[in-house]
Amino acid sequence: MLRIGIVGITGRMGRTVLEVAREVPGIEVVAGLLRAGRDPADVAASLPGGLALTPDLPAFLRSIDVAIDFSHPDLTAVAARAAAQAGVPFVSGTTGLTEPHRRALEEAAERIPVVHAANFSLGAAVLLRLVPELARTLADWDIELIERHHRAKRDAPSGTANALAQAILAARETVVPRIVHGRGPGEALRRTGELGIHAVRAGGEVGRHTVLLAAEDEALELTHWAQSRRAYARGALEAARRLRGRPPGSYSFGELLFG
Ligand SMILES: NC(=O)c1ccc[n+]([C@@H]2O[C@H](COP(=O)([O-])OP(=O)(O)OC[C@H]3O[C@@H](n4cnc5c(N)ncnc54)[C@H](OP(=O)(O)O)[C@@H]3O)[C@@H](O)[C@H]2O)c1
Known part of the structure:
Protein backbone atom coordinates (compact mmCIF):
# COMPACT_ATOMS: atom_id res chain seq x y z
CA MET A 1 0.00 0.00 0.00
CA LEU A 2 1.33 3.46 -0.95
CA ARG A 3 0.59 5.92 1.86
CA ILE A 4 0.00 9.43 0.56
CA GLY A 5 0.01 12.72 2.46
CA ILE A 6 -1.60 15.79 0.89
CA VAL A 7 -0.14 19.27 1.30
CA GLY A 8 -3.11 21.64 0.84
CA ILE A 9 -5.76 19.07 1.71
CA THR A 10 -8.38 21.77 2.35
CA GLY A 11 -8.14 23.15 -1.21
CA ARG A 12 -10.04 22.27 -4.38
CA MET A 13 -7.24 20.03 -5.64
CA GLY A 14 -6.41 18.53 -2.25
CA ARG A 15 -10.00 17.39 -1.82
CA THR A 16 -10.10 16.03 -5.37
CA VAL A 17 -6.93 13.98 -4.84
CA LEU A 18 -8.52 12.57 -1.71
CA GLU A 19 -11.69 11.64 -3.63
CA VAL A 20 -9.90 10.05 -6.62
CA ALA A 21 -7.42 8.14 -4.43
CA ARG A 22 -10.33 6.16 -2.99
CA GLU A 23 -10.87 4.66 -6.47
CA VAL A 24 -7.20 3.74 -7.07
CA PRO A 25 -6.12 0.32 -5.82
CA GLY A 26 -2.89 0.18 -3.82
CA ILE A 27 -3.05 3.84 -2.76
CA GLU A 28 -4.36 5.33 0.45
CA VAL A 29 -4.39 8.95 1.61
CA VAL A 30 -3.49 8.83 5.30
CA ALA A 31 -2.56 12.41 6.19
CA GLY A 32 -3.14 16.06 5.34
CA LEU A 33 -0.94 19.05 6.06
CA LEU A 34 -2.84 22.16 7.16
CA ARG A 35 -1.61 25.70 6.96
CA ALA A 36 -0.31 27.07 10.28
CA GLY A 37 -3.10 28.32 12.50
CA ARG A 38 -5.87 26.10 11.16
CA ASP A 39 -7.65 24.01 13.71
CA PRO A 40 -7.51 20.29 12.75
CA ALA A 41 -10.88 19.68 14.46
CA ASP A 42 -12.59 22.34 12.27
CA VAL A 43 -11.10 20.88 9.08
CA ALA A 44 -11.86 17.28 10.10
CA ALA A 45 -15.58 18.10 10.15
CA SER A 46 -15.60 18.57 6.35
CA LEU A 47 -13.33 15.62 5.43
CA PRO A 48 -13.71 11.84 5.62
CA GLY A 49 -12.64 10.30 8.95
CA GLY A 50 -9.40 8.45 9.63
CA LEU A 51 -7.03 11.12 8.29
CA ALA A 52 -4.16 12.49 10.37
CA LEU A 53 -4.63 16.26 9.95
CA THR A 54 -1.89 18.50 11.28
CA PRO A 55 0.00 21.74 10.64
CA ASP A 56 3.12 19.99 12.04
CA LEU A 57 5.35 19.09 9.05
CA PRO A 58 7.63 16.50 10.71
CA ALA A 59 4.59 14.70 12.18
CA PHE A 60 2.84 14.79 8.78
CA LEU A 61 5.88 13.36 7.00
CA ARG A 62 6.47 10.56 9.52
CA SER A 63 3.39 8.60 8.49
CA ILE A 64 3.61 8.78 4.66
CA ASP A 65 5.52 7.27 1.71
CA VAL A 66 4.98 10.15 -0.77
CA ALA A 67 3.75 13.75 -0.37
CA ILE A 68 1.44 15.30 -2.99
CA ASP A 69 1.34 19.10 -2.90
CA PHE A 70 -1.36 21.32 -4.39
CA SER A 71 -1.16 24.42 -2.21
CA HIS A 72 0.60 27.78 -2.27
CA PRO A 73 4.20 28.43 -3.43
CA ASP A 74 5.37 29.46 0.05
CA LEU A 75 4.03 26.27 1.60
CA THR A 76 5.44 24.22 -1.30
CA ALA A 77 8.97 25.49 -0.61
CA VAL A 78 8.78 24.82 3.14
CA ALA A 79 7.21 21.38 2.65
CA ALA A 80 9.78 20.37 0.00
CA ARG A 81 12.68 21.26 2.33
CA ALA A 82 11.13 19.25 5.16
CA ALA A 83 10.38 16.30 2.84
CA ALA A 84 14.07 16.28 1.80
CA GLN A 85 15.12 16.11 5.44
CA ALA A 86 12.66 13.31 6.12
CA GLY A 87 13.53 11.39 2.91
CA VAL A 88 9.96 11.52 1.57
CA PRO A 89 9.48 11.75 -2.25
CA PHE A 90 7.66 14.94 -3.27
CA VAL A 91 5.05 15.44 -6.02
CA SER A 92 4.12 19.10 -6.54
CA GLY A 93 1.47 20.61 -8.78
CA THR A 94 1.46 24.08 -7.21
CA THR A 95 1.85 26.86 -9.79
CA GLY A 96 2.93 30.47 -9.57
CA LEU A 97 6.38 29.47 -8.27
CA THR A 98 9.08 32.16 -8.38
CA GLU A 99 12.84 31.62 -8.43
CA PRO A 100 13.29 30.99 -4.65
CA HIS A 101 10.45 28.43 -4.70
CA ARG A 102 11.99 26.63 -7.67
CA ARG A 103 15.36 26.66 -5.93
CA ALA A 104 13.82 25.00 -2.87
CA LEU A 105 12.50 22.19 -5.09
CA GLU A 106 15.88 21.81 -6.83
CA GLU A 107 17.71 21.63 -3.50
CA ALA A 108 15.23 19.05 -2.23
CA ALA A 109 15.85 17.01 -5.39
CA GLU A 110 19.47 16.54 -4.30
CA ARG A 111 18.18 14.30 -1.48
CA ILE A 112 14.81 12.92 -2.65
CA PRO A 113 12.99 12.28 -5.95
CA VAL A 114 10.87 15.33 -6.87
CA VAL A 115 8.40 15.89 -9.68
CA HIS A 116 6.89 19.29 -10.34
CA ALA A 117 4.35 19.71 -13.14
CA ALA A 118 2.10 22.65 -13.88
CA ASN A 119 -0.42 20.21 -15.31
CA PHE A 120 -0.80 16.60 -14.22
CA SER A 121 -3.37 15.63 -16.84
CA ALA A 226 -9.68 19.36 -18.35
CA GLN A 227 -13.35 18.67 -17.85
CA SER A 228 -12.83 17.97 -14.18
CA ARG A 229 -10.05 18.40 -11.59
CA ARG A 230 -10.10 14.62 -11.36
CA ALA A 231 -7.84 14.52 -14.45
CA TYR A 232 -5.10 16.36 -12.54
CA ALA A 233 -5.64 14.29 -9.41
CA ARG A 234 -5.37 10.99 -11.30
CA GLY A 235 -2.09 12.13 -12.90
CA ALA A 236 -0.61 13.29 -9.59
CA LEU A 237 -1.42 9.92 -7.99
CA GLU A 238 0.17 8.12 -10.95
CA ALA A 239 3.25 10.35 -10.57
CA ALA A 240 3.43 9.43 -6.86
CA ARG A 241 3.26 5.73 -7.74
CA ARG A 242 6.05 6.10 -10.32
CA LEU A 243 8.23 8.35 -8.15
CA ARG A 244 8.53 5.98 -5.20
CA GLY A 245 11.79 4.04 -5.26
CA ARG A 246 13.52 6.38 -7.74
CA PRO A 247 16.91 7.85 -6.92
CA PRO A 248 17.01 11.49 -5.78
CA GLY A 249 16.58 13.95 -8.66
CA SER A 250 14.22 16.28 -10.44
CA TYR A 251 11.82 14.41 -12.74
CA SER A 252 9.33 15.79 -15.26
CA PHE A 253 5.85 14.27 -15.43
CA GLY A 254 6.54 13.33 -19.08
CA GLU A 255 9.69 11.47 -18.03
CA LEU A 256 7.76 9.47 -15.44
CA LEU A 257 4.99 8.66 -17.95
CA PHE A 258 6.89 8.09 -21.18
CA GLY A 259 10.60 7.91 -20.22
N1 LIG B 1 -0.46 20.85 -11.64
C1 LIG B 1 -1.76 20.68 -11.87
O1 LIG B 1 -2.19 19.76 -12.57
C2 LIG B 1 -2.72 21.65 -11.21
C3 LIG B 1 -4.11 21.53 -11.40
C4 LIG B 1 -4.96 22.39 -10.72
C5 LIG B 1 -4.42 23.35 -9.86
N2 LIG B 1 -3.08 23.45 -9.74
C6 LIG B 1 -2.45 24.40 -8.81
O2 LIG B 1 -2.54 23.83 -7.49
C7 LIG B 1 -2.58 24.89 -6.54
C8 LIG B 1 -3.81 24.72 -5.65
O3 LIG B 1 -4.97 24.86 -6.44
P1 LIG B 1 -6.44 24.80 -5.80
O4 LIG B 1 -7.37 25.12 -6.90
O5 LIG B 1 -6.58 23.55 -5.03
O6 LIG B 1 -6.34 26.04 -4.80
P2 LIG B 1 -7.19 26.33 -3.48
O7 LIG B 1 -8.53 25.69 -3.58
O8 LIG B 1 -7.10 27.81 -3.27
O9 LIG B 1 -6.37 25.55 -2.33
C9 LIG B 1 -5.10 26.02 -1.90
C10 LIG B 1 -4.60 25.19 -0.72
O10 LIG B 1 -3.37 25.77 -0.27
C11 LIG B 1 -3.55 26.33 1.04
N3 LIG B 1 -2.97 27.70 1.07
C12 LIG B 1 -3.38 28.75 0.36
N4 LIG B 1 -2.60 29.84 0.65
C13 LIG B 1 -1.68 29.42 1.54
C14 LIG B 1 -0.60 30.05 2.20
N5 LIG B 1 -0.31 31.34 2.00
N6 LIG B 1 0.16 29.31 3.04
C15 LIG B 1 -0.13 28.02 3.25
N7 LIG B 1 -1.17 27.37 2.65
C16 LIG B 1 -1.93 28.06 1.81
C17 LIG B 1 -5.04 26.41 1.29
O11 LIG B 1 -5.27 26.32 2.67
P3 LIG B 1 -6.52 27.04 3.35
O12 LIG B 1 -7.74 26.20 3.00
O13 LIG B 1 -6.20 27.02 4.80
O14 LIG B 1 -6.61 28.42 2.76
C18 LIG B 1 -5.55 25.21 0.49
O15 LIG B 1 -5.36 24.02 1.23
C19 LIG B 1 -2.58 26.19 -7.36
O16 LIG B 1 -1.25 26.64 -7.46
C20 LIG B 1 -3.09 25.75 -8.71
O17 LIG B 1 -2.69 26.59 -9.77
C21 LIG B 1 -2.23 22.62 -10.38
Missing part, protein backbone atom coordinates in the same frame (compact mmCIF):
# COMPACT_ATOMS: atom_id res chain seq x y z
CA LEU A 122 -2.35 13.02 -19.41
CA GLY A 123 -3.61 15.09 -22.36
CA ALA A 124 -1.60 18.15 -21.37
CA ALA A 125 1.53 15.98 -20.91
CA VAL A 126 1.06 14.73 -24.48
CA LEU A 127 0.45 18.28 -25.75
CA LEU A 128 3.72 19.36 -24.13
CA ARG A 129 5.51 16.59 -26.01
CA LEU A 130 3.92 17.48 -29.36
CA VAL A 131 4.43 21.23 -29.28
CA PRO A 132 8.24 21.36 -29.80
CA GLU A 133 7.90 19.17 -32.90
CA LEU A 134 5.15 21.43 -34.32
CA ALA A 135 7.14 24.59 -33.54
CA ARG A 136 10.19 23.18 -35.34
CA THR A 137 8.30 21.78 -38.34
CA LEU A 138 6.21 24.92 -38.86
CA ALA A 139 9.19 27.13 -38.12
CA ASP A 140 7.86 30.37 -39.65
CA TRP A 141 4.23 30.07 -38.52
CA ASP A 142 2.92 32.44 -35.87
CA ILE A 143 2.16 30.86 -32.50
CA GLU A 144 -0.26 32.16 -29.88
CA LEU A 145 -1.32 30.43 -26.65
CA ILE A 146 -4.77 30.98 -25.19
CA GLU A 147 -5.54 29.67 -21.71
CA ARG A 148 -8.83 29.79 -19.82
CA HIS A 149 -9.37 29.16 -16.13
CA HIS A 150 -11.91 29.76 -13.36
CA ARG A 151 -12.27 33.21 -11.82
CA ALA A 152 -10.52 32.21 -8.54
CA LYS A 153 -7.19 31.19 -10.08
CA ARG A 154 -4.39 33.09 -8.33
CA ASP A 155 -1.69 33.14 -11.03
CA ALA A 156 -1.59 34.28 -14.66
CA PRO A 157 -0.60 33.14 -17.16
CA SER A 158 -1.12 29.55 -16.05
CA GLY A 159 1.86 27.35 -15.24
CA THR A 160 0.87 25.15 -18.18
CA ALA A 161 0.93 28.12 -20.59
CA ASN A 162 4.38 29.03 -19.27
CA ALA A 163 5.59 25.44 -19.73
CA LEU A 164 4.21 25.36 -23.31
CA ALA A 165 5.88 28.73 -24.05
CA GLN A 166 9.23 27.50 -22.70
CA ALA A 167 8.99 24.33 -24.82
CA ILE A 168 8.28 26.46 -27.92
CA LEU A 169 11.14 28.88 -27.18
CA ALA A 170 13.55 25.97 -26.77
CA ALA A 171 12.38 24.36 -30.03
CA ARG A 172 12.62 27.52 -32.15
CA GLU A 173 16.38 27.58 -32.27
CA THR A 174 16.82 30.06 -35.13
CA VAL A 175 14.24 32.71 -34.22
CA VAL A 176 14.18 34.16 -30.72
CA PRO A 177 10.52 34.84 -29.98
CA ARG A 178 9.43 37.62 -27.65
CA ILE A 179 6.63 36.73 -25.28
CA VAL A 180 3.70 39.17 -25.37
CA HIS A 181 1.12 38.89 -22.60
CA GLY A 182 -2.25 39.83 -24.02
CA ARG A 183 -2.47 42.45 -26.72
CA GLY A 184 -3.68 45.91 -25.81
CA PRO A 185 -3.70 49.41 -27.26
CA GLY A 186 -0.30 50.24 -28.75
CA GLU A 187 0.59 46.56 -29.18
CA ALA A 188 -1.90 45.64 -31.87
CA LEU A 189 0.57 44.79 -34.63
CA ARG A 190 2.06 41.33 -34.43
CA ARG A 191 5.83 41.34 -34.92
CA THR A 192 7.77 38.46 -36.42
CA GLY A 193 8.83 35.89 -33.85
CA GLU A 194 6.38 37.03 -31.17
CA LEU A 195 4.76 34.45 -28.95
CA GLY A 196 1.47 35.72 -27.59
CA ILE A 197 -0.02 34.37 -24.35
CA HIS A 198 -3.63 35.25 -23.52
CA ALA A 199 -5.08 34.46 -20.09
CA VAL A 200 -8.87 34.37 -19.77
CA ARG A 201 -10.45 34.19 -16.28
CA ALA A 202 -14.15 33.42 -16.18
CA GLY A 203 -16.69 31.36 -14.27
CA GLY A 204 -15.84 27.84 -13.22
CA GLU A 205 -13.61 26.79 -16.15
CA VAL A 206 -11.32 24.00 -14.85
CA GLY A 207 -8.52 24.62 -17.36
CA ARG A 208 -8.26 24.89 -21.14
CA HIS A 209 -5.16 25.50 -23.24
CA THR A 210 -5.11 26.21 -26.96
CA VAL A 211 -1.96 26.31 -29.05
CA LEU A 212 -2.68 28.20 -32.28
CA LEU A 213 -0.17 27.91 -35.11
CA ALA A 214 -1.04 30.06 -38.10
CA ALA A 215 0.36 30.88 -41.54
CA GLU A 216 -1.08 33.28 -44.13
CA ASP A 217 -3.54 30.77 -45.63
CA GLU A 218 -3.96 28.02 -43.05
CA ALA A 219 -3.85 27.36 -39.34
CA LEU A 220 -3.58 24.49 -36.90
CA GLU A 221 -5.16 24.59 -33.46
CA LEU A 222 -4.67 22.09 -30.63
CA THR A 223 -6.79 22.38 -27.52
CA HIS A 224 -6.60 20.43 -24.32
CA TRP A 225 -9.20 20.97 -21.69
Whole structure:
Protein backbone atom coordinates (compact mmCIF):
# COMPACT_ATOMS: atom_id res chain seq x y z
CA MET A 1 0.00 0.00 0.00
CA LEU A 2 1.33 3.46 -0.95
CA ARG A 3 0.59 5.92 1.86
CA ILE A 4 0.00 9.43 0.56
CA GLY A 5 0.01 12.72 2.46
CA ILE A 6 -1.60 15.79 0.89
CA VAL A 7 -0.14 19.27 1.30
CA GLY A 8 -3.11 21.64 0.84
CA ILE A 9 -5.76 19.07 1.71
CA THR A 10 -8.38 21.77 2.35
CA GLY A 11 -8.14 23.15 -1.21
CA ARG A 12 -10.04 22.27 -4.38
CA MET A 13 -7.24 20.03 -5.64
CA GLY A 14 -6.41 18.53 -2.25
CA ARG A 15 -10.00 17.39 -1.82
CA THR A 16 -10.10 16.03 -5.37
CA VAL A 17 -6.93 13.98 -4.84
CA LEU A 18 -8.52 12.57 -1.71
CA GLU A 19 -11.69 11.64 -3.63
CA VAL A 20 -9.90 10.05 -6.62
CA ALA A 21 -7.42 8.14 -4.43
CA ARG A 22 -10.33 6.16 -2.99
CA GLU A 23 -10.87 4.66 -6.47
CA VAL A 24 -7.20 3.74 -7.07
CA PRO A 25 -6.12 0.32 -5.82
CA GLY A 26 -2.89 0.18 -3.82
CA ILE A 27 -3.05 3.84 -2.76
CA GLU A 28 -4.36 5.33 0.45
CA VAL A 29 -4.39 8.95 1.61
CA VAL A 30 -3.49 8.83 5.30
CA ALA A 31 -2.56 12.41 6.19
CA GLY A 32 -3.14 16.06 5.34
CA LEU A 33 -0.94 19.05 6.06
CA LEU A 34 -2.84 22.16 7.16
CA ARG A 35 -1.61 25.70 6.96
CA ALA A 36 -0.31 27.07 10.28
CA GLY A 37 -3.10 28.32 12.50
CA ARG A 38 -5.87 26.10 11.16
CA ASP A 39 -7.65 24.01 13.71
CA PRO A 40 -7.51 20.29 12.75
CA ALA A 41 -10.88 19.68 14.46
CA ASP A 42 -12.59 22.34 12.27
CA VAL A 43 -11.10 20.88 9.08
CA ALA A 44 -11.86 17.28 10.10
CA ALA A 45 -15.58 18.10 10.15
CA SER A 46 -15.60 18.57 6.35
CA LEU A 47 -13.33 15.62 5.43
CA PRO A 48 -13.71 11.84 5.62
CA GLY A 49 -12.64 10.30 8.95
CA GLY A 50 -9.40 8.45 9.63
CA LEU A 51 -7.03 11.12 8.29
CA ALA A 52 -4.16 12.49 10.37
CA LEU A 53 -4.63 16.26 9.95
CA THR A 54 -1.89 18.50 11.28
CA PRO A 55 0.00 21.74 10.64
CA ASP A 56 3.12 19.99 12.04
CA LEU A 57 5.35 19.09 9.05
CA PRO A 58 7.63 16.50 10.71
CA ALA A 59 4.59 14.70 12.18
CA PHE A 60 2.84 14.79 8.78
CA LEU A 61 5.88 13.36 7.00
CA ARG A 62 6.47 10.56 9.52
CA SER A 63 3.39 8.60 8.49
CA ILE A 64 3.61 8.78 4.66
CA ASP A 65 5.52 7.27 1.71
CA VAL A 66 4.98 10.15 -0.77
CA ALA A 67 3.75 13.75 -0.37
CA ILE A 68 1.44 15.30 -2.99
CA ASP A 69 1.34 19.10 -2.90
CA PHE A 70 -1.36 21.32 -4.39
CA SER A 71 -1.16 24.42 -2.21
CA HIS A 72 0.60 27.78 -2.27
CA PRO A 73 4.20 28.43 -3.43
CA ASP A 74 5.37 29.46 0.05
CA LEU A 75 4.03 26.27 1.60
CA THR A 76 5.44 24.22 -1.30
CA ALA A 77 8.97 25.49 -0.61
CA VAL A 78 8.78 24.82 3.14
CA ALA A 79 7.21 21.38 2.65
CA ALA A 80 9.78 20.37 0.00
CA ARG A 81 12.68 21.26 2.33
CA ALA A 82 11.13 19.25 5.16
CA ALA A 83 10.38 16.30 2.84
CA ALA A 84 14.07 16.28 1.80
CA GLN A 85 15.12 16.11 5.44
CA ALA A 86 12.66 13.31 6.12
CA GLY A 87 13.53 11.39 2.91
CA VAL A 88 9.96 11.52 1.57
CA PRO A 89 9.48 11.75 -2.25
CA PHE A 90 7.66 14.94 -3.27
CA VAL A 91 5.05 15.44 -6.02
CA SER A 92 4.12 19.10 -6.54
CA GLY A 93 1.47 20.61 -8.78
CA THR A 94 1.46 24.08 -7.21
CA THR A 95 1.85 26.86 -9.79
CA GLY A 96 2.93 30.47 -9.57
CA LEU A 97 6.38 29.47 -8.27
CA THR A 98 9.08 32.16 -8.38
CA GLU A 99 12.84 31.62 -8.43
CA PRO A 100 13.29 30.99 -4.65
CA HIS A 101 10.45 28.43 -4.70
CA ARG A 102 11.99 26.63 -7.67
CA ARG A 103 15.36 26.66 -5.93
CA ALA A 104 13.82 25.00 -2.87
CA LEU A 105 12.50 22.19 -5.09
CA GLU A 106 15.88 21.81 -6.83
CA GLU A 107 17.71 21.63 -3.50
CA ALA A 108 15.23 19.05 -2.23
CA ALA A 109 15.85 17.01 -5.39
CA GLU A 110 19.47 16.54 -4.30
CA ARG A 111 18.18 14.30 -1.48
CA ILE A 112 14.81 12.92 -2.65
CA PRO A 113 12.99 12.28 -5.95
CA VAL A 114 10.87 15.33 -6.87
CA VAL A 115 8.40 15.89 -9.68
CA HIS A 116 6.89 19.29 -10.34
CA ALA A 117 4.35 19.71 -13.14
CA ALA A 118 2.10 22.65 -13.88
CA ASN A 119 -0.42 20.21 -15.31
CA PHE A 120 -0.80 16.60 -14.22
CA SER A 121 -3.37 15.63 -16.84
CA LEU A 122 -2.35 13.02 -19.41
CA GLY A 123 -3.61 15.09 -22.36
CA ALA A 124 -1.60 18.15 -21.37
CA ALA A 125 1.53 15.98 -20.91
CA VAL A 126 1.06 14.73 -24.48
CA LEU A 127 0.45 18.28 -25.75
CA LEU A 128 3.72 19.36 -24.13
CA ARG A 129 5.51 16.59 -26.01
CA LEU A 130 3.92 17.48 -29.36
CA VAL A 131 4.43 21.23 -29.28
CA PRO A 132 8.24 21.36 -29.80
CA GLU A 133 7.90 19.17 -32.90
CA LEU A 134 5.15 21.43 -34.32
CA ALA A 135 7.14 24.59 -33.54
CA ARG A 136 10.19 23.18 -35.34
CA THR A 137 8.30 21.78 -38.34
CA LEU A 138 6.21 24.92 -38.86
CA ALA A 139 9.19 27.13 -38.12
CA ASP A 140 7.86 30.37 -39.65
CA TRP A 141 4.23 30.07 -38.52
CA ASP A 142 2.92 32.44 -35.87
CA ILE A 143 2.16 30.86 -32.50
CA GLU A 144 -0.26 32.16 -29.88
CA LEU A 145 -1.32 30.43 -26.65
CA ILE A 146 -4.77 30.98 -25.19
CA GLU A 147 -5.54 29.67 -21.71
CA ARG A 148 -8.83 29.79 -19.82
CA HIS A 149 -9.37 29.16 -16.13
CA HIS A 150 -11.91 29.76 -13.36
CA ARG A 151 -12.27 33.21 -11.82
CA ALA A 152 -10.52 32.21 -8.54
CA LYS A 153 -7.19 31.19 -10.08
CA ARG A 154 -4.39 33.09 -8.33
CA ASP A 155 -1.69 33.14 -11.03
CA ALA A 156 -1.59 34.28 -14.66
CA PRO A 157 -0.60 33.14 -17.16
CA SER A 158 -1.12 29.55 -16.05
CA GLY A 159 1.86 27.35 -15.24
CA THR A 160 0.87 25.15 -18.18
CA ALA A 161 0.93 28.12 -20.59
CA ASN A 162 4.38 29.03 -19.27
CA ALA A 163 5.59 25.44 -19.73
CA LEU A 164 4.21 25.36 -23.31
CA ALA A 165 5.88 28.73 -24.05
CA GLN A 166 9.23 27.50 -22.70
CA ALA A 167 8.99 24.33 -24.82
CA ILE A 168 8.28 26.46 -27.92
CA LEU A 169 11.14 28.88 -27.18
CA ALA A 170 13.55 25.97 -26.77
CA ALA A 171 12.38 24.36 -30.03
CA ARG A 172 12.62 27.52 -32.15
CA GLU A 173 16.38 27.58 -32.27
CA THR A 174 16.82 30.06 -35.13
CA VAL A 175 14.24 32.71 -34.22
CA VAL A 176 14.18 34.16 -30.72
CA PRO A 177 10.52 34.84 -29.98
CA ARG A 178 9.43 37.62 -27.65
CA ILE A 179 6.63 36.73 -25.28
CA VAL A 180 3.70 39.17 -25.37
CA HIS A 181 1.12 38.89 -22.60
CA GLY A 182 -2.25 39.83 -24.02
CA ARG A 183 -2.47 42.45 -26.72
CA GLY A 184 -3.68 45.91 -25.81
CA PRO A 185 -3.70 49.41 -27.26
CA GLY A 186 -0.30 50.24 -28.75
CA GLU A 187 0.59 46.56 -29.18
CA ALA A 188 -1.90 45.64 -31.87
CA LEU A 189 0.57 44.79 -34.63
CA ARG A 190 2.06 41.33 -34.43
CA ARG A 191 5.83 41.34 -34.92
CA THR A 192 7.77 38.46 -36.42
CA GLY A 193 8.83 35.89 -33.85
CA GLU A 194 6.38 37.03 -31.17
CA LEU A 195 4.76 34.45 -28.95
CA GLY A 196 1.47 35.72 -27.59
CA ILE A 197 -0.02 34.37 -24.35
CA HIS A 198 -3.63 35.25 -23.52
CA ALA A 199 -5.08 34.46 -20.09
CA VAL A 200 -8.87 34.37 -19.77
CA ARG A 201 -10.45 34.19 -16.28
CA ALA A 202 -14.15 33.42 -16.18
CA GLY A 203 -16.69 31.36 -14.27
CA GLY A 204 -15.84 27.84 -13.22
CA GLU A 205 -13.61 26.79 -16.15
CA VAL A 206 -11.32 24.00 -14.85
CA GLY A 207 -8.52 24.62 -17.36
CA ARG A 208 -8.26 24.89 -21.14
CA HIS A 209 -5.16 25.50 -23.24
CA THR A 210 -5.11 26.21 -26.96
CA VAL A 211 -1.96 26.31 -29.05
CA LEU A 212 -2.68 28.20 -32.28
CA LEU A 213 -0.17 27.91 -35.11
CA ALA A 214 -1.04 30.06 -38.10
CA ALA A 215 0.36 30.88 -41.54
CA GLU A 216 -1.08 33.28 -44.13
CA ASP A 217 -3.54 30.77 -45.63
CA GLU A 218 -3.96 28.02 -43.05
CA ALA A 219 -3.85 27.36 -39.34
CA LEU A 220 -3.58 24.49 -36.90
CA GLU A 221 -5.16 24.59 -33.46
CA LEU A 222 -4.67 22.09 -30.63
CA THR A 223 -6.79 22.38 -27.52
CA HIS A 224 -6.60 20.43 -24.32
CA TRP A 225 -9.20 20.97 -21.69
CA ALA A 226 -9.68 19.36 -18.35
CA GLN A 227 -13.35 18.67 -17.85
CA SER A 228 -12.83 17.97 -14.18
CA ARG A 229 -10.05 18.40 -11.59
CA ARG A 230 -10.10 14.62 -11.36
CA ALA A 231 -7.84 14.52 -14.45
CA TYR A 232 -5.10 16.36 -12.54
CA ALA A 233 -5.64 14.29 -9.41
CA ARG A 234 -5.37 10.99 -11.30
CA GLY A 235 -2.09 12.13 -12.90
CA ALA A 236 -0.61 13.29 -9.59
CA LEU A 237 -1.42 9.92 -7.99
CA GLU A 238 0.17 8.12 -10.95
CA ALA A 239 3.25 10.35 -10.57
CA ALA A 240 3.43 9.43 -6.86
CA ARG A 241 3.26 5.73 -7.74
CA ARG A 242 6.05 6.10 -10.32
CA LEU A 243 8.23 8.35 -8.15
CA ARG A 244 8.53 5.98 -5.20
CA GLY A 245 11.79 4.04 -5.26
CA ARG A 246 13.52 6.38 -7.74
CA PRO A 247 16.91 7.85 -6.92
CA PRO A 248 17.01 11.49 -5.78
CA GLY A 249 16.58 13.95 -8.66
CA SER A 250 14.22 16.28 -10.44
CA TYR A 251 11.82 14.41 -12.74
CA SER A 252 9.33 15.79 -15.26
CA PHE A 253 5.85 14.27 -15.43
CA GLY A 254 6.54 13.33 -19.08
CA GLU A 255 9.69 11.47 -18.03
CA LEU A 256 7.76 9.47 -15.44
CA LEU A 257 4.99 8.66 -17.95
CA PHE A 258 6.89 8.09 -21.18
CA GLY A 259 10.60 7.91 -20.22
N1 LIG B 1 -0.46 20.85 -11.64
C1 LIG B 1 -1.76 20.68 -11.87
O1 LIG B 1 -2.19 19.76 -12.57
C2 LIG B 1 -2.72 21.65 -11.21
C3 LIG B 1 -4.11 21.53 -11.40
C4 LIG B 1 -4.96 22.39 -10.72
C5 LIG B 1 -4.42 23.35 -9.86
N2 LIG B 1 -3.08 23.45 -9.74
C6 LIG B 1 -2.45 24.40 -8.81
O2 LIG B 1 -2.54 23.83 -7.49
C7 LIG B 1 -2.58 24.89 -6.54
C8 LIG B 1 -3.81 24.72 -5.65
O3 LIG B 1 -4.97 24.86 -6.44
P1 LIG B 1 -6.44 24.80 -5.80
O4 LIG B 1 -7.37 25.12 -6.90
O5 LIG B 1 -6.58 23.55 -5.03
O6 LIG B 1 -6.34 26.04 -4.80
P2 LIG B 1 -7.19 26.33 -3.48
O7 LIG B 1 -8.53 25.69 -3.58
O8 LIG B 1 -7.10 27.81 -3.27
O9 LIG B 1 -6.37 25.55 -2.33
C9 LIG B 1 -5.10 26.02 -1.90
C10 LIG B 1 -4.60 25.19 -0.72
O10 LIG B 1 -3.37 25.77 -0.27
C11 LIG B 1 -3.55 26.33 1.04
N3 LIG B 1 -2.97 27.70 1.07
C12 LIG B 1 -3.38 28.75 0.36
N4 LIG B 1 -2.60 29.84 0.65
C13 LIG B 1 -1.68 29.42 1.54
C14 LIG B 1 -0.60 30.05 2.20
N5 LIG B 1 -0.31 31.34 2.00
N6 LIG B 1 0.16 29.31 3.04
C15 LIG B 1 -0.13 28.02 3.25
N7 LIG B 1 -1.17 27.37 2.65
C16 LIG B 1 -1.93 28.06 1.81
C17 LIG B 1 -5.04 26.41 1.29
O11 LIG B 1 -5.27 26.32 2.67
P3 LIG B 1 -6.52 27.04 3.35
O12 LIG B 1 -7.74 26.20 3.00
O13 LIG B 1 -6.20 27.02 4.80
O14 LIG B 1 -6.61 28.42 2.76
C18 LIG B 1 -5.55 25.21 0.49
O15 LIG B 1 -5.36 24.02 1.23
C19 LIG B 1 -2.58 26.19 -7.36
O16 LIG B 1 -1.25 26.64 -7.46
C20 LIG B 1 -3.09 25.75 -8.71
O17 LIG B 1 -2.69 26.59 -9.77
C21 LIG B 1 -2.23 22.62 -10.38
